[in-house]
Amino acid sequence: MPRLHLGDRVDSGVDWLVTHMSWLFDAIKTVVEGMYDGLDAVLTAPEPLLLAGILAVLAWWLRGLVAGVLAFAGFALIDSLALWDEAMSTLSLVLVATVIALVVSLPLGIWAARSKAVGATLRPVLDLLQTMPSMVLLIPAILFFGMGVPAGVVATLIFALAPGVRMTELGIRQVDAELVEAAEAFGTTPRDTLLRVQLPLALPTIMAGVNQVIMLGLSMVVIAGMVGTGGLGGAVNEAIGQLDIGLGFEAGLAIVVLAIYLDRMTGALGTRISPLGRRAAAKARGTVWTYRPRPAVAVVGVVVLALVAGGTNVFGPSSGTAEASASDIGKGKEVKIGYIPWDEGIASTYLWKELLEERGFDVTTTQYAAGPLYTGVATGQIDFQTDAWLPTTHDEYWKKYGDELDDLGSWYGPTSLELAVPSYVKDVGSLADLKSHAAEFDGKITGIEPSAGMMGLLKDKVLGEYGLDGAYTVVDGSTPAMLAELKRAYAAKKPIVVTLWSPHWAYSDYDLKKLDDPEGAWGNGDGVHTVARKGFAADNPEIGKWLKDFRMTEAQLTGLEARIQKAGKGKEQQAVRSWLKENPALVEKWVPVADSGQ
Amino acid sequence: MSSRLEAEHLHKVFGRRPQQAVERLREGADREELRADGTTAAVIDASFTVEPGEIFVVMGLSGSGKSTLLRMLNGLLEPTAGRVLFDGQDLTALADRDLREVRANKISMVFQHFALFPHRSVLDNAAYGLAVQGVPRREREERAAEALRLCGLAGWEKSWPDELSGGMQQRVGLARALATDADLLLMDESFSALDPLIRRDMQDQLLTLQQTLKKTIVFITHDLNEAMRLGDRIAVMRDGRIVQTGTAQDILLRPANDYVASFIQDVDRSRVLTASAVMDTVVRGDEADCGCETATPDTPFTALCALSARLTHPVAVLDGKRELVGVVPGQRLVGFLGDERGGATACDSPRDGGKKVTARA
Numbered sequence: 001m002p003r004l005h006l007g008d009r010v011d012s013g014v015d016w017l018v019t020h021m022s023w024l025f026d027a028i029k030t031v032v033e034g035m036y037d038g039l040d041a042v043l044t045a046p047e048p049l050l051l052a053g054i055l056a057v058l059a060w061w062l063r064g065l066v067a068g069v070l071a072f073a074g075f076a077l078i079d080s081l082a083l084w085d086e087a088m089s090t091l092s093l094v095l096v097a098t099v100i101a102l103v104v105s106l107p108l109g110i111w112a113a114r115s116k117a118v119g120a121t122l123r124p125v126l127d128l129l130q131t132m133p134s135m136v137l138l139i140p141a142i143l144f145f146g147m148g149v150p151a152g153v154v155a156t157l158i159f160a161l162a163p164g165v166r167m168t169e170l171g172i173r174q175v176d177a178e179l180v181e182a183a184e185a186f187g188t189t190p191r192d193t194l195l196r197v198q199l200p201l202a203l204p205t206i207m208a209g210v211n212q213v214i215m216l217g218l219s220m221v222v223i224a225g226m227v228g229t230g231g232l233g234g235a236v237n238e239a240i241g242q243l244d245i246g247l248g249f250e251a252g253l254a255i256v257v258l259a260i261y262l263d264r265m266t267g268a269l270g271t272r273i274s275p276l277g278r279r280a281a282a283k284a285r286g287t288v289w290t291y292r293p294r295p296a297v298a299v300v301g302v303v304v305l306a307l308v309a310g311g312t313n314v315f316g317p318s319s320g321t322a323e324a325s326a327s328d329i330g331k332g333k334e335v336k337i338g339y340i341p342w343d344e345g346i347a348s349t350y351l352w353k354e355l356l357e358e359r360g361f362d363v364t365t366t367q368y369a370a371g372p373l374y375t376g377v378a379t380g381q382i383d384f385q386t387d388a389w390l391p392t393t394h395d396e397y398w399k400k401y402g403d404e405l406d407d408l409g410s411w412y413g414p415t416s417l418e419l420a421v422p423s424y425v426k427d428v429g430s431l432a433d434l435k436s437h438a439a440e441f442d443g444k445i446t447g448i449e450p451s452a453g454m455m456g457l458l459k460d461k462v463l464g465e466y467g468l469d470g471a472y473t474v475v476d477g478s479t480p481a482m483l484a485e486l487k488r489a490y491a492a493k494k495p496i497v498v499t500l501w502s503p504h505w506a507y508s509d510y511d512l513k514k515l516d517d518p519e520g521a522w523g524n525g526d527g528v529h530t531v532a533r534k535g536f537a538a539d540n541p542e543i544g545k546w547l548k549d550f551r552m553t554e555a556q557l558t559g560l561e562a563r564i565q566k567a568g569k570g571k572e573q574q575a576v577r578s579w580l581k582e583n584p585a586l587v588e589k590w591v592p593v594a595d596s597g598q
Numbered sequence: 599m600s601s602r603l604e605a606e607h608l609h610k611v612f613g614r615r616p617q618q619a620v621e622r623l624r625e626g627a628d629r630e631e632l633r634a635d636g637t638t639a640a641v642i643d644a645s646f647t648v649e650p651g652e653i654f655v656v657m658g659l660s661g662s663g664k665s666t667l668l669r670m671l672n673g674l675l676e677p678t679a680g681r682v683l684f685d686g687q688d689l690t691a692l693a694d695r696d697l698r699e700v701r702a703n704k705i706s707m708v709f710q711h712f713a714l715f716p717h718r719s720v721l722d723n724a725a726y727g728l729a730v731q732g733v734p735r736r737e738r739e740e741r742a743a744e745a746l747r748l749c750g751l752a753g754w755e756k757s758w759p760d761e762l763s764g765g766m767q768q769r770v771g772l773a774r775a776l777a778t779d780a781d782l783l784l785m786d787e788s789f790s791a792l793d794p795l796i797r798r799d800m801q802d803q804l805l806t807l808q809q810t811l812k813k814t815i816v817f818i819t820h821d822l823n824e825a826m827r828l829g830d831r832i833a834v835m836r837d838g839r840i841v842q843t844g845t846a847q848d849i850l851l852r853p854a855n856d857y858v859a860s861f862i863q864d865v866d867r868s869r870v871l872t873a874s875a876v877m878d879t880v881v882r883g884d885e886a887d888c889g890c891e892t893a894t895p896d897t898p899f900t901a902l903c904a905l906s907a908r909l910t911h912p913v914a915v916l917d918g919k920r921e922l923v924g925v926v927p928g929q930r931l932v933g934f935l936g937d938e939r940g941g942a943t944a945c946d947s948p949r950d951g952g953k954k955v956t957a958r959a
Contacts, residue, residue: 182709
């Protein structure tokens with residue numbers, strides 16, 4: 001079969017779009033970002049419990065007292081999990097994506113219902129959008145819109161578009177043909193037939209579509225979290241990236257609360273706004289449990305709570321004014337650090353967050369996968385990252401993005417990449433020993449993310465060098481999955497080969513053997529470099545200088561990593577702070593306040 | 599008086615290349631030939647006129663094309679060929695907008711399954727046509743309430759369609775059609791979905807209303823009894839063609855062909871026939887002189903039987919001027935009753951008439 005180079009066409013198409021249509025994407029980005037920021041600002045403005053109250057009144061109005069109480073309990077739970085801001089950001093993202101998806105899908109659905117040709121054309125397109133793996137859509141979304149919310153919203157809404165179109169089309173087609181004929185027989189214009197007969201009667205089905213759109217949007221949130229949308233998706237990604245099952249569960253639970261709330265509310269809204277549903281509801285009314293405030297009462301309740309909310313925001317304690325001091329070099333200037341959830345990445349990133357905040361900068365940290373992280377820094381969306389393994393491991397990324405990056409030098413090294421086995425596996429001490437033990441390991445090497453630099457190196461070079469190509473297959477996966485697999489095998493004392501690197505906490509948790517590399521196939525150790533966007537050091541000469549001078553010893557790094565590990569997820573910065581308190585000299589050493597001429 | 603509605607050689611063909619199919623039909627191709635090509639001739643060369651104030655019934659079995667024919671009369675379906683003249687205006691030549699205007703103001707329709715809007719109250723349903731016309735809310739609610747009252751639904755305005763029985767729902771459908779003051783009422787198997795008793799009620803109600811309102815009505819049905827009860831004139835359709843048009847008595851006494859004849863076998867003649875249809879017009883002269891009870895040409899068959907049973911001689915039929923126009927011998931009545939299942943027996947040369955029509959069809 002001739003190889004059809006479809007992928008190349010897509011590649012060049014995407015490139016063309018990026019270069020020629022950027023004005024369009026920028027416009028979309030601005031609109032999406034504006035909507036998101038606005039909504040997020042509104043949702044995060046009031047005290048969490050007040051907003052929970054507002055949402056509960058809505059639930060009460062739409063579904064009854066029990067739903068109201070449960071809604072309040074659910075949102076209070078989110079707040080008590082300290083996930084409120086994340087939840088609101090996710091809610092904003094989903095709502096923005098839903099609104100845009102509906103604005104697009106309702107007219108399309110109506111159009112498809114009225115014209116068979118349009119319906120037939122749309123169907124395969126919708127199939128494509130709905131079933132194309134979401135990551136495949138996500139990467140072009142990053143190229144077009146950059147990291148962050150707009151890419152997440154666009155990927156979410158593309159994914160969620162299909163049910164909106166389909167259910168609208170279905171709903172309208174389902175309307176009894178005799179009713180449409182009756183409308184026409186009385187001389188109704190096509191437009192009025194649509195507005196007065198078809199849409200009202202299709203409304204329950206359309207609302208089911210809206211519901212689907214929201215649910216799919218929520219399910220997409222976690223994936224969108226990979227492109228740095230933050231929110232609960234980001235929290236879930238961070239948690240699974242660090243094998244933090246507890247936090248993952250909490251964030252997942254918060255998503256579930258949002259999902260159930262949105263699901264029940266849109267369902268109830270469907271009956272509320274459809275004339276038929278309203279009648280059914282009116283019939284069922286009776287007891288205290290099913291009593292609902294009349295719309296006017298509900299509106300008054302929401303407004304009062306909102307006013308209170310606004311009031312506390314205006315008159316409440318405003319965020320403390322920054323203390324002016326000699327060490328305030330940043331003066332609130334924003335710095336964005338991105339990191340890969342590897343231990344040295346987390347440690348150094350939070351270290352720099354603390355150090356820079358100490359110097360008056362306003363630092364945000366966001367977790368990414370390696371690919372998006374490099375894309376983000378190269379496109380200037382992220383200021384710097386501290387976890388570039390150069391020249392070997394991240395060579396691929398450097399080749400692709402090196403021109404748009406500034407290497408601020410290595411702060412730790414040398415590192416090493418290796419295959420490791422538990423020490424209870426006898427007779428295997430070197431890569432050369434693996435060949436004869438293939439059966440013992442089931443011919444499998446448990447790997448990490450296929451995108452990781454060391455995986456490429458392993459498959460392309462290391463295996464060949466030791467003649468392992470036929471004997472072993474490398475199982476792609478993820479770092480957490482690899483570590484979980486290691487943990488499982490270790491507990492059962494089963495033989496396992498994993499890809500690992502130093503420094504890594506696994507070496508202190510488990511008794512592992514690094515396999516020798518007599519041929520030097522892994523290459524020389526990398527240095528862990530800080531890589532910044534082009535021009536960052538020039539824009540921020542102090543930070544540039546600090547980062548260039550930054551060095552950490554193995555004792556310092558492992559000490560800090562251990563402290564963070566012990567403090568647990570979500571307390572990284574406190575761990576850094578207490579660690580710095582014990583090593584007071586380091587702050588002055590790493591971020592010296594220059595005497596003059598800054 | 600010019601006729602209110604006139605259908606001229608209406609054709610409706612569904613499928614590919616309908617115009618070509620019409621040509622072939624005109625050249626004498628039949629429906630089956632076309633069906634083999636994947637086109638369906640629903641209505642073939644239908645022509646008739648409807649006079650103002652008349653109830654014109656189109657009767658045929660399902661698939662005979664009667665509903666398609668009805669929908670061409672108000673432009674819901676565009677005829678493949680032929681014209682529809684309504685008050686002299688050619689509906690087929692109108693632009694969409696003008697056609698909608700005509701439908702909104704002059705033609706209304708009552709549907710088989712009522713087609714009430716489930717999301718509107720009874721009053722809003724009845725007022726629907728007026729809302730389309732743009733009548734202000736107050737006035738249209740008054741007029742809709744009046745139409746509901748006419749149809750016997752006073753007090754149900756606030757109810758919802760699904761709270762009503764089938765018969766009541768169709769009364770709402772009727773009220774909706776009457777409320778617009780349209781001259782022409784199209785009724786598509788309007789009573790077929792109702793229970794027999796309710797159906798009778800509705801037929802009676804329609805006839806009662808018609809006495810005062812004098813609408814022009816085209817009524818579609820597959821029920822010959824209904825057709826006979828309601829229709830001033832009846833068109834019988836078969837396989838897309840109108841095979842006979844005439845009054846109930848014409849059709850009963852002079853069926854145009856075997857198809858119509860077999861159709862009318864089960865009709866309860868006593869409900870349809872009147873004295874004028876069964877009397878002998880060769881008058882002997884003395885029947886009216888005895889001072890016994892007499893009949894008029896419109897006396898129903900059943901009343902005639904009762905009369906005849908009380909008399910020893912034939913019943914005299916007198917017209918409005920009390921002049922003798924015919925007599926009905928008792929033997930004749932027994933003959934008609936006994937003939938219920940006997941197919942058409944004729945008063946005057948049914949075979950010739952039948953042959954003529956058959957040849958045309």
